[in-house]
Amino acid sequence: MSPLRDVRNWLDQRLGWQDLIAPLRKKTVPLHRLSYWYFLGGITLFLFGIQVVTGILLLLYYRPGASEAFESVQYIMTQVQFGWLIRSIHSWSANLMIFTAFAHMFSVLFLKAYRKPRELTWVSGVILLFLVMGFGFSGYLLPWNTLAFFATKVGTEITGQVPIVGKPMMIFLRGGEEVTGATLSRFFGFHVAVLPGVATLLILLHLLLVQRLGISVPPKLERQWTANPSAKREMKFFPNFMLREMMAWYVALGVLGALAAVFPWNLGVKADPFVPAPAGIKPEWYFLFMFQTLKLIPSKVWFIDGDVLGVLAFGLLGLLWLLLPFFESDQPSRTKGWITRLGVFALAYMAGMSVYGYLAK
Amino acid sequence: MAILRNKLRPFSIACFVGLAGFVALAACLGYGQTKDTCLDCHSALPDPLGVSQEKFSQDIHAQMGLTCASCHGGDPTSDDPDKAMSRKAGWKGKIDRKRIPELCGSCHSDPAYIRRFNPSLRTDQLGQYHTSVHGKRLVAGDTKVAVCTDCHSVHDLRAPSDPRSTVNPVNVANTCARCHADASYMKEYSIPTDQFAKYSTSVHHQALTVRGDLSAPTCTTCHGNHGAAPPGVDRVENVCSNCHTFQAQMYEKSSHKEAFQSASLPGCVVCHSNHAIVHPTDAKLGAGPEGVCMRCHTPGDSCDQARVALLISLGRLDEAIKSADQVLHVAESSGMEVSEARLGQDQARDSLTKARVTIHSFRQDLVDQDIQAGLKIAAQNLRAGKAAMVERNHRRLGLGISLIAVGIVLAGLWLYIKKIES
Numbered sequence: 001m002s003p004l005r006d007v008r009n010w011l012d013q014r015l016g017w018q019d020l021i022a023p024l025r026k027k028t029v030p031l032h033r034l035s036y037w038y039f040l041g042g043i044t045l046f047l048f049g050i051q052v053v054t055g056i057l058l059l060l061y062y063r064p065g066a067s068e069a070f071e072s073v074q075y076i077m078t079q080v081q082f083g084w085l086i087r088s089i090h091s092w093s094a095n096l097m098i099f100t101a102f103a104h105m106f107s108v109l110f111l112k113a114y115r116k117p118r119e120l121t122w123v124s125g126v127i128l129l130f131l132v133m134g135f136g137f138s139g140y141l142l143p144w145n146t147l148a149f150f151a152t153k154v155g156t157e158i159t160g161q162v163p164i165v166g167k168p169m170m171i172f173l174r175g176g177e178e179v180t181g182a183t184l185s186r187f188f189g190f191h192v193a194v195l196p197g198v199a200t201l202l203i204l205l206h207l208l209l210v211q212r213l214g215i216s217v218p219p220k221l222e223r224q225w226t227a228n229p230s231a232k233r234e235m236k237f238f239p240n241f242m243l244r245e246m247m248a249w250y251v252a253l254g255v256l257g258a259l260a261a262v263f264p265w266n267l268g269v270k271a272d273p274f275v276p277a278p279a280g281i282k283p284e285w286y287f288l289f290m291f292q293t294l295k296l297i298p299s300k301v302w303f304i305d306g307d308v309l310g311v312l313a314f315g316l317l318g319l320l321w322l323l324l325p326f327f328e329s330d331q332p333s334r335t336k337g338w339i340t341r342l343g344v345f346a347l348a349y350m351a352g353m354s355v356y357g358y359l360a361k
Numbered sequence: 362m363a364i365l366r367n368k369l370r371p372f373s374i375a376c377f378v379g380l381a382g383f384v385a386l387a388a389c390l391g392y393g394q395t396k397d398t399c400l401d402c403h404s405a406l407p408d409p410l411g412v413s414q415e416k417f418s419q420d421i422h423a424q425m426g427l428t429c430a431s432c433h434g435g436d437p438t439s440d441d442p443d444k445a446m447s448r449k450a451g452w453k454g455k456i457d458r459k460r461i462p463e464l465c466g467s468c469h470s471d472p473a474y475i476r477r478f479n480p481s482l483r484t485d486q487l488g489q490y491h492t493s494v495h496g497k498r499l500v501a502g503d504t505k506v507a508v509c510t511d512c513h514s515v516h517d518l519r520a521p522s523d524p525r526s527t528v529n530p531v532n533v534a535n536t537c538a539r540c541h542a543d544a545s546y547m548k549e550y551s552i553p554t555d556q557f558a559k560y561s562t563s564v565h566h567q568a569l570t571v572r573g574d575l576s577a578p579t580c581t582t583c584h585g586n587h588g589a590a591p592p593g594v595d596r597v598e599n600v601c602s603n604c605h606t607f608q609a610q611m612y613e614k615s616s617h618k619e620a621f622q623s624a625s626l627p628g629c630v631v632c633h634s635n636h637a638i639v640h641p642t643d644a645k646l647g648a649g650p651e652g653v654c655m656r657c658h659t660p661g662d663s664c665d666q667a668r669v670a671l672l673i674s675l676g677r678l679d680e681a682i683k684s685a686d687q688v689l690h691v692a693e694s695s696g697m698e699v700s701e702a703r704l705g706q707d708q709a710r711d712s713l714t715k716a717r718v719t720i721h722s723f724r725q726d727l728v729d730q731d732i733q734a735g736l737k738i739a740a741q742n743l744r745a746g747k748a749a750m751v752e753r754n755h756r757r758l759g760l761g762i763s764l765i766a767v768g769i770v771l772a773g774l775w776l777y778i779k780k781i782e783s
Contacts, residue, residue: 264696
């Protein structure tokens with residue numbers, strides 16, 4: 001008997017290991033020409049894992065505070081062995097994770113995987129996307145450089161536009177009227193404690209729901225397979241799909257390493273609250289479509305302030321997006337085409353506005 | 362109806378009391394205000410007698426509560442022009458140009474009076490004016506020379522700190538140029554009229570108008586304002602040294618100080634010129650068209666050799682800084698963190714600037730001290746840049762090895778999948 005099997009038996013006798021992983025053994029993944037989209041959720045999860053590991057490593061040296069944050073990141077980038085690699089991977093992985101999370105969401109939308117009974121999986125996933133963007137927003141400030149400082153100033157100002165609760169929310173986020181060291185401490189707390197805690201719980205819920213409900217197939221295929229069960233093709237999740245997923249992870253790891261080595265994440269210039277904001281300041285790419293939209297809205301629309309209207313509109317759209325599955329038919333034969341068209345429009349709008357925002361001065 | 366009338370009564374009383382209060386308040390506010398009838402007519406008159414209410418309200422004197430009569434006399438309370446402008450009432454009419462400085466000085470030379478408005482305002486302007494070329498010529502009967510109102514304007518006179526003031530630092534040169542750049546106006550004085558044109562090309566003008574540095578010199582900084590006069594050949598360095606302190610200290614110790622004095626040459630101006638002073642470059646030490654040394658020195662003499670040695674020293678440091686900059690730029694664009702070395706480059710540049718200042722001592726040993734300090738720093742920064750480039754290459758090598766490892770794992774996984782699925 002091999003030592004590995006001994007350990008497995010020892011654990012099985014005490015934890016009922018075989019019973020625990022039994023559902024995984026039975027789990028299957030539908031096999032069709034669009035199956036590769038199923039990898040995106042796993043890649044996002046892998047990148048989240050990278051974030052946790054590199055984030056913990058950065059915590060060993062990072063010091064929050066207006067007088068120390070920039071210097072500590074500079075120290076990580078120049079003095080700590082492989083500090084540059086860890087920080088660059090953390091930053092690149094964050095951006096890739098947000099990208100894959102968006103791609104995962106749109107793939108779910110276009111494959112209509114959010115339909116009954118997977119409404120809660122969609123809701124938990126969209127909340128996770130919002131959380132991931134929150135990770136991005138809070139983490140961006142932590143190096144305390146000029147761009148981050150002014151982007152946070154602009155971002156929190158936009159929050160302040162929300163009627164009634166906006167101003168208190170802005171003061172809560174900033175820890176005062178202005179962006180200061182207090183804001184940095186707060187964002188650090190959100191970034192390393194609050195958001196990871198909530199995100200971990202939601203990821204567990206999301207995975208549990210995926211496990212319980214199985215993997216969805218597109219409605220057209222579902223109808224074909226229901227009519228002709230012999231045409232149904234599946235792959236075992238473990239090990240067949242898992243091994244393929246691991247290949248995707250390795251590719252992601254290679255891309256991350258290449259990006260970190262060839263384009264190490266820039267440190268910038270230490271934030272100085274007393275200098276004027278650099279010209280043409282822009283937020284990170286994933287907020288750019290909203291930022292550019294707000295810029296294009298006239299200062300007054302009828303009697304409503306343009307910024308307030310924009311923020312309210314995005315808030316309402318975000319809520320409707322969250323509740324999207326509840327507008328869909330639960331019959332595979334009667335799916336709503338307008339939801340797909342809306343998805344195409346949303347994707348085109350976000351991509352177009354982001355490019356416009358990137359190119360605009 | 363009667364009921365309605367009764368109900369409205371308290372409202373009517375309140376309205377009456379309110380109206381009475383308003384009238385009383387207006388009367389109190391109006392009390393003590395002096396009537397000034399001058400502008401009633403003069404605002405409607407054409408130039409040179411016309412002064413609009415809007416123009417005069419911009420005048421600092423009007424804002425301080427002075428009226429037309431404060432300078433011109435007369436009785437501004439009378440609506441009758443004959444009474445208002447009667448000699449009996451002290452009316453002076455148009456002030457004779459010759460009397461303008463004394464008239465202004467009657468208040469501006471009185472510390473007790475001026476203190477009431479602005480305790481920090483100087484009261485020696487009239488005294489200084491009398492020492493100026495303008496003041497002396499005026500006394501001699503030349504009324505073409507500048508008097509107070511020519512520079513400060515009249516009836517819309519603003520504080521010098523006001524950017525619209527004719528004597529605000531940014532506008533001073535234009536104000537002086539109104540006369541001094543007018544060749545026909547200046548014809549009888551036999552002095553050049555190209556000062557403003559030259560000054561407009563100077564580094565000082567650029568600093569003042571382009572960079573907005575209000576401490577940069579304009580005409581009055583070197584010539585004085587109320588006591589305006591040419592600085593004098595033997596005193597030029599005293600003027601320049603007000604700002605260029607270190608250069609002046611070096612020049613004081615140099616052999617050129619005595620040589621220029623004995624030859625009656627105007628110090629700094631000999632090499633840098635005066636109004637058309639441009640940003641100096643190392644080419645000033647060269648033998649080319651921009652070079653200044655060889656205008657006096659003989660090629661091949663000991664001074665020429667010293668000049669060449671100084672030029673070589675400056676060039677060495679300049680090159681060392683450029684080389685380090687180049688390597689650091691490549692390292693930075695490769696994403697390497699070299700901000701400390703970049704900061705160090707500023708120190709090296711400071712050393713070069715210091716060496717260029719020390720040039721005014723014309724001593725190789727002193728210049729070399731700064732050059733050596735700069736070279737040391739530039740060399741450190743160059744090493745940091747090269748180390749960053751080595752580190753960058755290590756990273757890329759590491760990446761290559763890692764990618765090969767990732768590729769091997771991927772191939773292994775693919776083969777394993779094929780194996781278990783076959």
